[in-house]
Amino acid sequence: MSMTRFDLPTPEGDTLEFWEAARDGRLLIKHCNNCDAYSYYPRPFCPECWSEDVVWHQASGQGTLYSWSVIYNNDQPPFRDRVPYVAAVVDLAEGPRMMTNVVDTPFEALRVGMPLQLRFMEISDDYTIPVFAAAGRGGGHGDADKSAPSDAGGASDG
Ligand SMILES: [Zn+2]
Numbered sequence: 001m002s003m004t005r006f007d008l009p010t011p012e013g014d015t016l017e018f019w020e021a022a023r024d025g026r027l028l029i030k031h032c033n034n035c036d037a038y039s040y041y042p043r044p045f046c047p048e049c050w051s052e053d054v055v056w057h058q059a060s061g062q063g064t065l066y067s068w069s070v071i072y073n074n075d076q077p078p079f080r081d082r083v084p085y086v087a088a089v090v091d092l093a094e095g096p097r098m099m100t101n102v103v104d105t106p107f108e109a110l111r112v113g114m115p116l117q118l119r120f121m122e123i124s125d126d127y128t129i130p131v132f133a134a135a136g137r138g139g140g141h142g143d144a145d146k147s148a149p150s151d152a153g154g155a156s157d158g
Pocket residue numbers: 032033034035036037046047048049050051
């Protein structure tokens with residue numbers, strides 16, 4: 001008995017290369033030679049100027065969080081085993097906006113505009129998907145907090 005999974009892509013034509021790269025830990029987007037725009041998801045044309053002169057470009061992996069939702073309920077396999085998870089829209093450094101997930105980041109730490117770093121998550125033997133996590137040193141909460149009131153020099157109270 002095989003269970004239908006709703007998260008597995010159907011690679012065909014142009015997206016085949018994308019999924020192969022993802023398995024290698026590379027996120028591919030498209031670059032337009034005509035208008036210089038970057039685009040995602042991969043299409044055989046540029047969504048800005050409709051030129052078909054587009055080539056693959058490996059994304060830097062840097063992005064910022066545009067918006068997100070914490071998903072608590074999803075009955076479709078395999079998501080029901082993953083909840084709660086963060087469904088996010090991320091602005092890639094190159095410009096395109098991408099639907100993805102934010103992983104390994106506490107929900108309460110999520111902020112609009114926070115810097116994110118590309119990661120990859122293996123979802124089956126054949127597929128690895130690009131996801132994001134908070135950028136910077138992994139783990140640990142900001143130790144650069146200026147919460148210590150040690151600098152109150154010449155304050156006199158009256
Ligand atoms: Zn273009």
